[in-house]
Amino acid sequence: MDDNDAGPTAEPIEPASPDEFGLVQVWWGDGKGKTTAALGMATRAVGHGYRVHLLQFMKGGTGTVEDVRGEYNAIAALPGFSYENAGHYGWHGFLDGSDDDEHAARAKGALDRAREIVDATAEAPADEPFGADAPADTGVDMLVLDEVLYAANRGLIDPEDVLALIESKPDSLELVLTGGHDRPAYLFDHADLVSEVSKVKHPLDAGHSARKGTEY
Template identity: 70%
Template sequence: MTDTDDAESAEPTDGGDAPTETRRNTPGRGVRPTADAIEPAAPAEFGLVQAWWGGGKGKTTASLGMAFRAAGHGYRVHLLQFMKGGADSVEDVRGEYNAIAAVPGISYENTGHYGWHRMADGTEEDDHRAKAKGAMKRARELLAAAGNADLTEPLPLDADPEAGVHLLVLDEVLYAADQGLIDENEVLDLIESKPATLELVLTGSHTEPTYLLEAADLVSEVRKVKHPFDAGTRARKGTEY
């Protein structure tokens, strides 16, 4: 009998149906890990710039997934949303806000104007521009605060983001730049001023942000193959908001 035969015939344990020798080489050794309590901690390898763009659904969803993952490890996280002030198809309280409120270490703020830019919904260009400019000002304040904090150390999970954060998500900032509400150079200036150990995540834009290709460490395109919006389906509670 070969070593492979031995592995395949090994008796399973209470960790599951896979043979013991197979489970031995998995991270959890075949046993489902139990969750730890969330305690303040500091990341050892943060400091990159991520950009998520494209015509497909999933850019904000991906950034929120990372945000909750980081918060689950006890890192301080903040979400600053551009251009998401609501619309007649979206309730004012999105599901992520309720989830964020229930998880230690992660906070959010929404700076968007009601309606969506260039959607013929009666909102004024200048109002959208003013909101986007205000969000950019706030982003600079948060980066400056992170620069004044020691991000190699744990941060209080209940502290205001002005005390520093380990991960900052600027949701739809790339779309604001694509729409001309803020300047692309302002986005590059944010990256340039970023503290070395702050993880910065930028989302938005259906147009490739080529100006970011050198400045960002990760650039992912979320490509649309098919979308229910094209068939007239409106935003659905629990999936789009």
């Protein structure tokens, strides 16, 4: 086979600056796939040498999900990709023994952390790529705020504070917000991409628990 017929091939990853980042993405709905889509896109970004950080608001763990998740192991193996989990154990409002006040405190802390990263990105030199091993609070190219919309839906954080975060972001930062079953209409005028992930059928409805390798 001629080398030209082999198709795309993997290349070494070197830190780089994206030319076309800077949009706001919203992934919401009652279907499975919001976080999955964001993680897939983040993987694509780090494959081009861009710096990506995942900040999770409401996935602190439950009794049916192991503490070590597949995405964390994969992220740790990828240069330029990092994560933080600010979520409280359990799930807000599910009467699972977790403290709802602690859920709120953790969500507010995550929003403060997001502001730190956004502000650092705004202050970073515009003409220099972010180092793959540099801390997220020195700036990133893509920031994924996972489950932030659930936190806003449930009153753990103020939707107006989410809007303020969007308005304060630098033009170069790609901001991705996921979560929430409630329609986040307050975001639509401020987002460049809005995708609703709708459930047609889900194995959880038939009694299947979260599965290792698909849900965590």
